[in-house]
Amino acid sequence: MAEIVKLNVGGVIYTTSRSTLTKYPNSMLGTMFSGRLPTTKDEHGNYWIDSNGEIFRYVLDFLRHGCLTIPEHFKDFELLEKEADFYQLPELTKAVKTRSCTQCGKQINDxxxxxxxxxxxxxxxxxxxxxxxxxxxxxxxxxxxxxxxxxxxxxxxxxxxxxxxxxxxxxxxxxxxxxxxxxxxxxxxxxxxxxxxxxxxxxxxxxxxxxxxxxxx
The missing domain is CATH 3.30.780 (Translation Initiation Factor Eif1)
Structure with missing residues (x-):
């Protein structure tokens, strides 16, 4: 049975599994939840991560599904790329850059x-x-x-x-x-x-x- 983990990311609470968080072993989350990096908990026992809580939903979805899932009119590519770098997920960084380029290309209406x-x-x-x-x-x-x-x-x-x-x-x-x-x-x-x-x-x-x-x- 998968171990359930609760996260407090910048004040937003998420529930996921340890296997999801360690999907990319060399990422920041992978090292944190494999015991190779110290962790901090808030007063309710949730693992605390000082980062953007709203954007983290896209990071977590990427860990779950292995692909970038964002709304059609998503605009915060720069911020999401910054978060991908923060979590040391080069696979996500590449996916964000590609989607950003594609979306910008679609806006060019020659x-x-x-x-x-x-x-x-x-x-x-x-x-x-x-x-x-x-x-x-x-x-x-x-x-x-x-x-x-x-x-x-x-x-x-x-x-x-x-x-x-x-x-x-x-x-x-x-x-x-x-x-x-x-x-x-x-x-x-x-x-x-x-x-x-x-x-x-x-x-x-x-x-x-x-x-x-x-x-x-």
Whole structure:
């Protein structure tokens, strides 16, 4: 019979099994509930974890089912990725990044007349990056023009129904001003600035748009 475990995560109570918590032995929870890491209990005997209690539901579901289960219009990807890193679950981190990229790709609504591109910028001290979402042809042009800045971390990824290409640069290696200049050179203009709800002062998405060749103004 599975051993039942009660958790107090940031004030939110969860009930699960020890086998679920140790599904990934090298994770933080795996080491905690296999006895390799000290644990703390609250006044009611629940295991205490000082983290985001609301977001933990998605972490726990991932442990239970082995896949990321989130609502269709979920927005807190940055926060969930941060929690995945906190719990030392690289499998969840990867799943969050992939779903975030796919969802952002679906939001890009290109038409016959207009092309859109999204740039996500993070200025967080522990995770500084510039992430670019756009069409294959546009990304290839940017790769060529931004080649002098390739001395930092770069990750390529293809995902989404529209064959969106994501290019990720360490922000220190790719100044946002340089990227904006290259986008202006390609005919893009910034049309929207969307701060992240979780960390509006440190993370934001910038939407760029341009008229396609031959399209009427």
């Amino acid at each position: 038409t016959e007349e207009k092309e859109h591109l999204v740039v996500k910028v993070s200025t967080r001290s522990y995770d500084s990056y510039v992430q670019i979402f756009g069409a294959n042809e546009t990304i290839r042009k940017l790769q060529s023009s931004l080649s002098p800045y390739k001395n930092g971390q770069i990750n390529d990824m293809q995902c989404g129904e529209k064959n969106i290409v994501i290019h990720k640069y360490c922000q220190r290696s790719l100044p946002p001003a340089a990227l904006k200049l290259e986008l202006l050179n390609l005919g893009f203009n910034m049309c929207q600035n969307v701060p992240d709800e979780a960390e509006p002062e440190k993370t934001a998405s910038y939407w760029f748009m341009k008229q396609k060749s031959g399209a009427a103004e």
